[in-house]
Amino acid sequence: MKLINNLIIQIIPFLPKFFVKLVASPYIAGITDEEMLKNVQKLNNKGFKVAIDILGEHVETEKEADEITQRYISIYDEISKRNLSANISIKLTHIGQDLGLDIVKNNLTQLVQAAKKNNNFLRLDMENVPYTSETIQLYKEMFEHYDQIGIVIQAYLHRSFDDIKSLSDEKFNVRICKGIYVEDPKLVLKDYNDIRENYIRLVKEALNKGSYVGIATHDEFLIDNIYSWIIKNNISKDQYEFQVLHGVPMQKKLEMLMNDGNTVRVYLPYGDNWYDYSVRRLKENPKMAGYIIKNLFLSIFRIK
Numbered sequence: 195m196k197l198i199n200n201l202i203i204q205i206i207p208f209l210p211k212f213f214v215k216l217v218a219s220p221y222i223a224g225i226t227d228e229e230m231l232k233n234v235q236k237l238n239n240k241g242f243k244v245a246i247d248i249l250g251e252h253v254e255t256e257k258e259a260d261e262i263t264q265r266y267i268s269i270y271d272e273i274s275k276r277n278l279s280a281n282i283s284i285k286l287t288h289i290g291q292d293l294g295l296d297i298v299k300n301n302l303t304q305l306v307q308a309a310k311k312n313n314n315f316l317r318l319d320m321e322n323v324p325y326t327s328e329t330i331q332l333y334k335e336m337f338e339h340y341d342q343i344g345i346v347i348q349a350y351l352h353r354s355f356d357d358i359k360s361l362s363d364e365k366f367n368v369r370i371c372k373g374i375y376v377e378d379p380k381l382v383l384k385d386y387n388d389i390r391e392n393y394i395r396l397v398k399e400a401l402n403k404g405s406y407v408g409i410a411t412h413d414e415f416l417i418d419n420i421y422s423w424i425i426k427n428n429i430s431k432d433q434y435e436f437q438v439l440h441g442v443p444m445q446k447k448l449e450m451l452m453n454d455g456n457t458v459r460v461y462l463p464y465g466d467n468w469y470d471y472s473v474r475r476l477k478e479n480p481k482m483a484g485y486i487i488k489n490l491f492l493s494i495f496r497i498k
């Protein structure tokens with residue numbers, strides 16, 4: 195499988211862009227703000243909440259970082275104006291984390307103020323390990339000004355249980371995911387089942403401490419396992435939500451969760467950076483190529 199995934203990645207640069215777009219399109223909610231906002235409305239009509247993300251990361255100039263920040267601020271205003279059920283999820287390197295602490299802090303402060311003005315929520319995605327501690331630190335600083343802000347904890351990192359233990363309380367809002375980056379093997383759990391086990395441990399720790407948890411996974415074993423525990427332990431439905439990436443075909447499971455009265459949020463990436471972003475992600479994590487091809491076949495033949 196690894197061989198096939200790597201082969202797909204080698205081929206991608208030689209494929210016509212329109213073909214890559216065709217394959218990537220189920221995962222991306224358009225190029226323009228207007229396209230994205232229409233998709234948010236469609237998802238809301240189907241009962242989903244949304245987390246909006248402008249594709250991109252690691253900007254190289256202050257101007258780009260500022261443009262992205264202002265674009266996010268205008269999206270908060272549009273969400274309010276159109277009465278959409280959506281929040282925003284950002285990558286700190288997209289608003290200038292590589293350019294210096296002052297720059298990212300200034301942009302983040304503006305975003306937090308916009309979230310506050312619109313009575314909305316801001317999530318800081320978690321990027322790779324060089325950014326982990328600083329992301330947590332910036333989250334803590336911003337939390338002092340506005341508590342509708344949250345972060346992400348990755349189940350594959352050895353450090354995550356300590357992070358969750360020290361951060362969790364009734365005001366903590368955390369998305370828990372497995373983690374997508376290729377990291378130094380010394381820092382991460384390698385075994386698939388160990389990551390699953392740690393994921394469950396993290397979710398339980400946060401929920402037991404009264405935190406709000408975004409259970410972000412497409413792994414149905416994890417969803418079923420955690421949901422049974424939630425029911426058994428009478429965890430209130432307003433203490434958690436399920437989160438999935440736009441386009442991953444798991445309609446039946448999501449309908450089942452929503453019919454049971456649970457919140458399901460779709461993470462909705464969009465923007466003109468879709469090509470570079472998709473290719474970079476595929477190169478970083480060849481497993482993604484296999485997922486995309488598998489899901490393409492599943493949706494063509496409607497197996498799932």
Ligand SMILES: Cc1cc2nc3c(=O)[nH]c(=O)nc-3n(C[C@H](O)[C@H](O)[C@H](O)COP(=O)(O)OP(=O)(O)OC[C@H]3O[C@@H](n4cnc5c(N)ncnc54)[C@H](O)[C@@H]3O)c2cc1C
Nearest residue numbers: 319320346371372373374410411412413437438439461485
């Ligand atoms: C809402 C959300 C937000 C996220 N935010 C972050 C973040 O801030 N930082 C971070 O490091 N990671 C983030 N991730 C990615 C996450 O860490 C995992 O890499 C990703 O979700 C795959 O893990 P899984 O739990 O779905 O389990 P897996 O075992 O990897 O996948 C289970 C099944 O789901 C399907 N699947 C999974 N991912 C995809 C995909 N991308 N495309 C198509 N099919 C797929 C496949 O069929 C696969 O067999 C996020 C994921 C979600 C759902």
